[in-house]
Amino acid sequence: MQILKKFAQGLLTLWGVSVVIFLLLFWVPQFGKDQKPADAIALTIAGARADEENLKNIKRDLGLDRPLPVQYVNFVGAALTNNLKSYRNGDIVFSAIWRRFPATALLAFTAIAVYLVIAIPVALLTAKHAGKPIDRFVLLLCIVGISIPTFWLARLLQHYLGYEAGLFSVGGGANLANLPLPALTLGIGGAAFYARLLHSNLRGVMRLDYIRAARARGLSEGQVLGKHALKNALIPAIAVLGMEFASLLAGLIFTEKIFGWPGIGSLAIDSVLNQDVPMIMGTVLFSAFLVVTANIAVDLVYRLVDPRVRV
Amino acid sequence: MLVGCAQTPREAGVLRVAQESDASTLDPAKAYDTTSIKFARVLYRGLVDFDQNARVIPELATRWTISPDGKTYTFQIRDGVRFHGGEKLSSRDFRFAIERMLDPKTASDGTSFFTNIVGAKDWIADKEKPLAQQKLQNIAGIECPDDSTLVFRLEKPEATFLANLALPFAYAVPREYVRALDKEGKTLSQNPNGTGPFRLKEWVHDGWLTLVKNPDYYRAGVPKLERVETQFGVGSTLQIMLLEQGNLDVQDITSAFPPDFLRLRDKEPWKSRIEHAPMMDFRYIAMNNEIAPFNDKRVRRAVNFAINRERIAGFLTGRVTLAKGVLPPGMPGFNPQLRGFSYNPQRAKQLLREAGFSPNKTQIPMLYPTTEPWYAKAAQSVQADLKAVGIAVDIVPLRFGDLRAKAGTRGPNGARLSFNGWLQDYPDPSNFFDPLFSSRSIKKTASLNRSFYQNPTVDTLLETALRETNQAKRHELYRAAEKQIVEDAPVVFLHHSENYVVRQPWVEGPVLHPMWSAVYEQLAVTE
Numbered sequence: 140m141q142i143l144k145k146f147a148q149g150l151l152t153l154w155g156v157s158v159v160i161f162l163l164l165f166w167v168p169q170f171g172k173d174q175k176p177a178d179a180i181a182l183t184i185a186g187a188r189a190d191e192e193n194l195k196n197i198k199r200d201l202g203l204d205r206p207l208p209v210q211y212v213n214f215v216g217a218a219l220t221n222n223l224k225s226y227r228n229g230d231i232v233f234s235a236i237w238r239r240f241p242a243t244a245l246l247a248f249t250a251i252a253v254y255l256v257i258a259i260p261v262a263l264l265t266a267k268h269a270g271k272p273i274d275r276f277v278l279l280l281c282i283v284g285i286s287i288p289t290f291w292l293a294r295l296l297q298h299y300l301g302y303e304a305g306l307f308s309v310g311g312g313a314n315l316a317n318l319p320l321p322a323l324t325l326g327i328g329g330a331a332f333y334a335r336l337l338h339s340n341l342r343g344v345m346r347l348d349y350i351r352a353a354r355a356r357g358l359s360e361g362q363v364l365g366k367h368a369l370k371n372a373l374i375p376a377i378a379v380l381g382m383e384f385a386s387l388l389a390g391l392i393f394t395e396k397i398f399g400w401p402g403i404g405s406l407a408i409d410s411v412l413n414q415d416v417p418m419i420m421g422t423v424l425f426s427a428f429l430v431v432t433a434n435i436a437v438d439l440v441y442r443l444v445d446p447r448v449r450v
Numbered sequence: 451m452l453v454g455c456a457q458t459p460r461e462a463g464v465l466r467v468a469q470e471s472d473a474s475t476l477d478p479a480k481a482y483d484t485t486s487i488k489f490a491r492v493l494y495r496g497l498v499d500f501d502q503n504a505r506v507i508p509e510l511a512t513r514w515t516i517s518p519d520g521k522t523y524t525f526q527i528r529d530g531v532r533f534h535g536g537e538k539l540s541s542r543d544f545r546f547a548i549e550r551m552l553d554p555k556t557a558s559d560g561t562s563f564f565t566n567i568v569g570a571k572d573w574i575a576d577k578e579k580p581l582a583q584q585k586l587q588n589i590a591g592i593e594c595p596d597d598s599t600l601v602f603r604l605e606k607p608e609a610t611f612l613a614n615l616a617l618p619f620a621y622a623v624p625r626e627y628v629r630a631l632d633k634e635g636k637t638l639s640q641n642p643n644g645t646g647p648f649r650l651k652e653w654v655h656d657g658w659l660t661l662v663k664n665p666d667y668y669r670a671g672v673p674k675l676e677r678v679e680t681q682f683g684v685g686s687t688l689q690i691m692l693l694e695q696g697n698l699d700v701q702d703i704t705s706a707f708p709p710d711f712l713r714l715r716d717k718e719p720w721k722s723r724i725e726h727a728p729m730m731d732f733r734y735i736a737m738n739n740e741i742a743p744f745n746d747k748r749v750r751r752a753v754n755f756a757i758n759r760e761r762i763a764g765f766l767t768g769r770v771t772l773a774k775g776v777l778p779p780g781m782p783g784f785n786p787q788l789r790g791f792s793y794n795p796q797r798a799k800q801l802l803r804e805a806g807f808s809p810n811k812t813q814i815p816m817l818y819p820t821t822e823p824w825y826a827k828a829a830q831s832v833q834a835d836l837k838a839v840g841i842a843v844d845i846v847p848l849r850f851g852d853l854r855a856k857a858g859t860r861g862p863n864g865a866r867l868s869f870n871g872w873l874q875d876y877p878d879p880s881n882f883f884d885p886l887f888s889s890r891s892i893k894k895t896a897s898l899n900r901s902f903y904q905n906p907t908v909d910t911l912l913e914t915a916l917r918e919t920n921q922a923k924r925h926e927l928y929r930a931a932e933k934q935i936v937e938d939a940p941v942v943f944l945h946h947s948e949n950y951v952v953r954q955p956w957v958e959g960p961v962l963h964p965m966w967s968a969v970y971e972q973l974a975v976t977e
Contacts (some may be wrong), residue, residue, distance in 0.1 A: 179851065181600065181856055182851045182852075182854075183851045188893060190893075190896045191895060217538070228655050229473070229637060230655050235655060238654065238657075301691070302694075309469075309688060309691040309695065310684070310692070311684070311688075311697065396683070396685065397688070398683065398688070399681065399683055399684040401654070401657040401683055406656060408469070409683060
């Protein structure tokens with residue numbers, strides 16, 4: 140029952156996103172301008188052929204002259220039947236997105252791996268030395284890590300680690316050789332966030348009775364932390380992963396563009412720069428779909444690892 | 451699946467390039483942006499082409515004759531040429547290409563280049579009718595007496611007709627193949643089949659595009675490359691890093707960020723690997739000649755004297771030539787003796803006094819496009835220059851499409867001052883003067899003559915030049931027209947851009963061309 144409710148909520152969210160993105164593109168832009176959004180779109184498509192007759196034909200062909208509710212229904216219909224087509228090159232929007240999905244997925248999952256690979260040892264270290272100078276120093280680093288904007292970090296890493304030091308590739312196609320720097324860019328902020336989250340979770344768990352019991356049985360502090368405390372500290376962190384996923388997607392947009400990584404993020408930027416309206420709508424909807432799916436997935440995993448949540 | 455192209459190690463015979471934006475189409479009938487034209491031309495070929503000196507040379511036509519009245523062109527087509535799909539090239543493929551391009555369904559940007567062919571306008575009108583009412587089989591003025599002969603009849607003589615035929619709009623497309631694609635609902639853009647030196651291997655929109663050598667290209671020993679790998683979505687800074695690391699072979703740095711550009715330009719080893727040539731464009735500020743104060747020639751001349759062009763060139767780190775007139779250097783008919791305007795605020799003030807101009811209270815809006823970052827700086831610079839002589843201007847940034855619409859609208863709803871650029875369709879002076887300064891290109895909307903300038907003397911000179919087939923005489927006529935245009939100053943003559951390209955030492959062959967942004971068939975990548 141709970142699961143069904145989650146799915147229903149997810150669908151409702153997607154519908155809401157589709158309405159908002161439609162209004163943002165077709166209704167809002169007319170305010171403060173002497174031009175209707177449909178005319179602006181037709182003008183972009185017409186390019187050098189922007190005479191009255193052509194503009195009228197373009198609007199008729201694309202249904203841009205119909206009332207807004209009709210246009211919305213057409214848009215949803217096209218999206219559901221995978222008939223949404225790019226204004227620029229005629230690509231089927233969701234097929235184009237799907238073709239780029241593996242590149243983005245590879246980058247996103249590597250970034251999440253970077254989160255955990257950095258965050259877990261750091262959190263164990265700071266929990267062990269809580270309150271000591273090393274903990275305070277790491278705290279400072281984490282605040283910096285969380286605060287750095289991705290687009291700036293991306294350029295810094297690209298320039299210093301890639302271009303100057305030549306340690307990693309500066310970017311290019313979506314392949315393993317080009318993966319380290321974009322993954323690190325996306326991973327650092329999340330790692331800093333997770334290091335703090337795990338740290339406070341660990342501190343909380345360490346005060347619980349079963350830890351005292353473990354200590355009483357003569358286990359070393361390392362075993363207590365790594366084996367007993369960490370497991371329970373990780374559970375709440377899974378829940379946060381769903382939310383963290385949305386900010387990961389936002390970071391992907393800049394990161395992919397800067398490193399020339401041909402994924403969905405760079406597709407989103409290109410579609411905005413080209414004013415390719417169907418592609419903009421497609422990338423926004425698909426991102427919303429990913430966030431909703433990630434949240435449902437996290438919910439399911441959470442139920443598996445923490446039996447207390449099951450009803 | 452994940453592997454893109456760039457970043458492959460250097461390999462003889464493989465050219466690796468990267469650019470920011472993708473082609474919008476590979477259909478020669480629709481290719482009208484620089485990138486689309488570049489690829490359409492290596493996949494397809496036409497009757498004629500341009501050589502390194504911007505002269506029209508034979509391509510798929512072996513020779514041609516022009517009737518004494520200049521109205522009939524007869525082409526002999528090369529024997530034994532085949533399309534990538536194996537179809538034998540026939541004169542009818544050229545006729546089909548032009549008929550298809552003129553069909554309003556194709557929505558080509560090239561129709562205006564071919565409406566001088568007898569029957570072309572009737573063809574367009576016929577195709578606008580519902581299918582059942584369409585009567586015409588072919589355009590009356592294009593005849594195919596046999597597979598290797600093609601005849602064009604024109605309504606009036608046109609000195610640029612050969613140049614028009616060198617544009618991808620007129621390149622041969624295999625007629626049966628295209629008809630079959632149409633039936634299957636597929637596009638030619640996605641399934642190209644031409645006679646060009648390269649074939650398409652793979653094209654992922656906004657991702658990458660791979661060309662492979664066409665082993666059956668009619669010209670022996672060409673192309674020298676086995677493969678051309680282009681990656682899209684690579685920003686200017688990343689392009690230059692990849693170049694410096696040896697991961698790209700040829701790179702256009704015309705619009706690279708100034709620090710990146712200067713790093714390459716001023717330091718070896720790159721310094722000596724940079725080449726440059728005129729882009730064949732004209733950047734100008736259109737003044738609306740029909741609305742006060744710019745309906746007065748003295749005010750327009752004053753504006754030209756008031757503006758410091760050197761400063762604007764500085765924003766582009768000097769990648770320009772200051773404009774003395776309309777034609778860029780390197781263009782046939784370019785007049786090196788033209789003096790143009792220099793920065794002289796005193797002279798400007800004097801002219802404004804003579805015109806009885808008193809400093810304006812309500813600011814005149816000056817529009818500039820947000821496409822290139824230097825425009826904003828240039829607009830501020832011009833605003834300050836004009837303020838110094840008493841003309842108050844308000845600067846307004848606009849998206850490119852909005853600016854084009856505003857600047858092309860006649861009357862008070864249009865622009866009064868706007869930054870514009872014109873890039874050649876082909877290297878011929880008519881392609882600058884006729885669209886920008888002929889009264890015939892004044893329209894109510896989408897006007898190409900954006901200063902709404904009319905001068906009967908200039909109109910007559912341009913009309914005569916378009917009919918004159920003797921090139922030397924034509925160029926004299928254009929020089930006279932240009933002199934008059936500079937005298938009337940309908941626009942502010944800013945500058946002509948300069949193309950800059952860097953190559954790796956292992957790349958051989960020309961990297962710059964007066965017409966095409968790349969001539970891959972002439973490049974080689976050595977060990």
